[in-house]
Amino acid sequence: MKARDLAELAARNLREALLRNALTTLGIAVGVASLVAMLSLGVGLQELASKRLARSGLFDSILVSSKQNLRGFGRAARKAEPATEEARALDETARQEIARLPNVAEVYPEIRFASELRYAGKSHFALVAGLPPSARMRDAFEGMKGTFFSAPEAEEDILQVEFARELNSEPGALLGQELLLHYAERHPLPPTTSAKSSAHDADPGTNTGLGFSVMPREKKLRIVGIVETQPGAGPAGFGSGRVFVPLQLAQSLKVVQGPDFNEIVRTSSSPGGATKYLSLTVRVSNPQQVPAVEEAVKKMGFAAFSLLDATRNLRRFFAILDLFLGIFGSLALAVASLGIINTLVMAILERRREIGILKALGAGDRDIRQLFFAEAGAMGLAGGALGVALGWGLGRVINFGTNLYLRRQDLPGEDIWSVPWWLVGAAVGFAVVVSLVSGIYPAARAARLDPVQALRYE
Amino acid sequence: MANTDGAAIRTERVSRHYPMGTTLIRAVDEVTLMVRAGEFLALLGSSGSGKSTLLNLIAGLDRPTSGAIFAHARDLARMNPQELAQHRSRTVGMVFQAFNLLPRMTLEENVELPLRLAEVPRSERAGRVREALERVRLGARLTHRPGELSGGEQQRAALARALVNRPNILLADEPTGNLDSRTGEEILRLLSEVNQTLGMTLVMVTHERTLAERFAHRIVFLSDGRLVEKEEPR
Numbered sequence: 001m002k003a004r005d006l007a008e009l010a011a012r013n014l015r016e017a018l019l020r021n022a023l024t025t026l027g028i029a030v031g032v033a034s035l036v037a038m039l040s041l042g043v044g045l046q047e048l049a050s051k052r053l054a055r056s057g058l059f060d061s062i063l064v065s066s067k068q069n070l071r072g073f074g075r076a077a078r079k080a081e082p083a084t085e086e087a088r089a090l091d092e093t094a095r096q097e098i099a100r101l102p103n104v105a106e107v108y109p110e111i112r113f114a115s116e117l118r119y120a121g122k123s124h125f126a127l128v129a130g131l132p133p134s135a136r137m138r139d140a141f142e143g144m145k146g147t148f149f150s151a152p153e154a155e156e157d158i159l160q161v162e163f164a165r166e167l168n169s170e171p172g173a174l175l176g177q178e179l180l181l182h183y184a185e186r187h188p189l190p191p192t193t194s195a196k197s198s199a200h201d202a203d204p205g206t207n208t209g210l211g212f213s214v215m216p217r218e219k220k221l222r223i224v225g226i227v228e229t230q231p232g233a234g235p236a237g238f239g240s241g242r243v244f245v246p247l248q249l250a251q252s253l254k255v256v257q258g259p260d261f262n263e264i265v266r267t268s269s270s271p272g273g274a275t276k277y278l279s280l281t282v283r284v285s286n287p288q289q290v291p292a293v294e295e296a297v298k299k300m301g302f303a304a305f306s307l308l309d310a311t312r313n314l315r316r317f318f319a320i321l322d323l324f325l326g327i328f329g330s331l332a333l334a335v336a337s338l339g340i341i342n343t344l345v346m347a348i349l350e351r352r353r354e355i356g357i358l359k360a361l362g363a364g365d366r367d368i369r370q371l372f373f374a375e376a377g378a379m380g381l382a383g384g385a386l387g388v389a390l391g392w393g394l395g396r397v398i399n400f401g402t403n404l405y406l407r408r409q410d411l412p413g414e415d416i417w418s419v420p421w422w423l424v425g426a427a428v429g430f431a432v433v434v435s436l437v438s439g440i441y442p443a444a445r446a447a448r449l450d451p452v453q454a455l456r457y458e
Numbered sequence: 459m460a461n462t463d464g465a466a467i468r469t470e471r472v473s474r475h476y477p478m479g480t481t482l483i484r485a486v487d488e489v490t491l492m493v494r495a496g497e498f499l500a501l502l503g504s505s506g507s508g509k510s511t512l513l514n515l516i517a518g519l520d521r522p523t524s525g526a527i528f529a530h531a532r533d534l535a536r537m538n539p540q541e542l543a544q545h546r547s548r549t550v551g552m553v554f555q556a557f558n559l560l561p562r563m564t565l566e567e568n569v570e571l572p573l574r575l576a577e578v579p580r581s582e583r584a585g586r587v588r589e590a591l592e593r594v595r596l597g598a599r600l601t602h603r604p605g606e607l608s609g610g611e612q613q614r615a616a617l618a619r620a621l622v623n624r625p626n627i628l629l630a631d632e633p634t635g636n637l638d639s640r641t642g643e644e645i646l647r648l649l650s651e652v653n654q655t656l657g658m659t660l661v662m663v664t665h666e667r668t669l670a671e672r673f674a675h676r677i678v679f680l681s682d683g684r685l686v687e688k689e690e691p692r
């Protein structure tokens with residue numbers, strides 16, 4: 001029989017026992033819906049967790065520092081291999097070299113300094129930290145008051161809420177206000193000055209005779225945002241500060257930082273001109289690439305540090321979770337497949353005579369088998385499509401409920417539900433396959449039916 | 459398509475036995491029979507004599523326990539199931555006592571069924587369905603369902619369905635069994651007309667000897683599965 005005739009006859013048979021076939025189809029739909037619901041939950045949770053981990057900035061970053069910095073002063077004289085003796089300086093050249101490594105998304109220095117901030121005529125002291133533009137993706141900035149920096153070098157700042165309360169009991173009122181930043185600008189000395197000879201008789205109280213001189217400066221900054229938590233900036237970024245400014249702006253200020261003083265007492269320090277970084281944070285495009293990049297950085301002669309990739313364990317966890325959710329979801333589908341078998345076996349009993357007539361009119365065993373398969377497949381297809389829709393709707397409802405709950409708890413809403421296209425296709429395909437498998441026995445039985453017996457039967 | 463010896467159907471010592479516990483029921487027992495092409499043969503016999511069984515063997519709905527059945531020189535016993543289905547589809551048409559129309563289909567759809575199974579192109583179907591139904595004078599009842607028809611009309615529709623694939627052989631198993639005598643006669647007249655105008659070989663099982671004598675070319679008798687010369691006196 002031609003496919004179209006087969007489809008027409010199958011459709012006709014399905015319509016004839018409409019209630020029973022509709023209920024069977026609904027059974028498949030419920031099975032598929034439960035499978036889709038379970039797997040979407042798994043996928044959604046996985047996406048959520050990966051997104052959160054990615055936003056934490058913990059697992060895609062490597063902290064790079066010079067080996068010079070790691071070595072204590074006292075141990076400087078310790079016998080070491082020549083390579084470490086010639087420890088590379090973490091300067092702009094090194095930064096650009098690291099930035100060129102494959103899979104490196106960005107490399108930025110850590111800039112942090114203590115400073116005096118004036119607001120409404122009063123002085124406050126706080127650690128000021130520079131934030132790279134990519135930090136806006138971090139979860140700390142989700143639900144912040146105000147906005148992130150408008151430009152990478154904007155003269156703006158974001159306050160940590162505790163500090164903001166010090167300035168004004170109503171932190172929201174601070175947005176758009178100006179804050180005056182006092183800081184010490186570092187000025188390199190002309191190279192004629194010998195840092196070597198003056199190291200010991202230097203008076204730390206003055207700005208002369210060292211590797212650099214210091215100039216007091218001030219800068220007006222507009223408060224654009226207030227954050228609840230302190231945004232971490234890579235592994236080194238915990239508790240990074242209470243006032244945040246754009247990183248590029250912070251760099252341009254040339255503020256004297258803690259490690260600058262190390263240079264004063266270190267004999268091997270380079271001529272004062274080159275900027276040296278205390279540390280660099282390397283952001284890798286994908287957490288999986290962290291070990292390779294870390295290795296490459298170490299080969300360049302720097303110390304590198306990263307947190308163990310937690311996403312790998314996470315993926316394993318979710319693979320197992322998805323498996324279990326899938327098994328539970330499939331249970332309902334297994335029950336539905338029994339429904340198909342039952343319905344089709346019932347149909348054979350009911351259509352005994354009809355099958356006999358079809359055979360008498362020239363139907364082969366194959367025609368009868370295909371007819372039953374077509375009916376099973378059609379129920380599977382319809383049930384699968386309906387089930388995906390049902391599962392999707394169920395997911396929306398659960399998502400809605402979760403968000404309602406989260407909002408009650410004053411937490412930002414989350415999508416814990418995700419129905420990717422592959423899941424839609426796979427669910428419908430799976431439903432059809434399960435239905436066809438369920439149809440094997442009834443179809444074989446119908447095809448085997450003896451037409452003489454069937455026609456005799458009344 | 460006729461054979462050299464002019465036989466449309468030839469059976470050679472064909473038997474169909476049913477084992478029932480320790481005994482063997484010989485529903486058809488070593489029947490050797492020849493039906494010429496274009497012949498109208500009536501098959502008579504008492505109930506349980508094996509008439510339907512023999513007809514089903516010729517139709518290819520059942521397989522013989524032993525012996526050979528030739529339909530236009532092709533041995534049905536040697537056909538595989540698919541070839542046998544082809545034989546039922548193309549070579550023979552069947553009419554039953556119980557009409558066996560599908561009750562939820564219209565007459566048109568019932569008559570189209572053999573065309574679907576024989577994979578006749580869609581474009582030809584409507585014309586052939588109409589032609590077949592007009593031949594049995596049901597051209598005006600295309601969209602009616604079997605339940606809306608009288609018994610005689612249902613049997614005519616079943617005849618149209620048996621003819622629609624233009625088979626060489628028409629097999630009728632007590633076509634008048636469920637009809638009153640006037641309607642039965644009408645059906646027989648129609649069968650006879652088909653036999654004559656289309657030259658179709660016709661084997662009809664019947665209980666009604668008078669009708670058989672009026673319309674059939676030849677009458678054979680079955681008794682306990684065996685062919686006998688004369689009907690046994692009952």
Ligand SMILES: Nc1ncnc2c1ncn2[C@@H]1O[C@H](COP(=O)(O)OP(=O)(O)OP(=O)(O)O)[C@@H](O)[C@H]1O
Pocket residue numbers: 476478483484485503504505506507508509510511512
């Ligand atoms: N499947 C079967 N198993 C056992 N015996 C069977 C089977 N089918 C038919 N028979 C027997 O074979 C014999 C012939 O049956 P068949 O139906 O051919 O008779 P018939 O001549 O058509 O009778 P009727 O005029 O009542 O239709 C009967 O005795 C019947 O009981």
Ligand SMILES: [Mg+2]
Pocket residue numbers: 509510511631
């Ligand atoms: Mg009979």
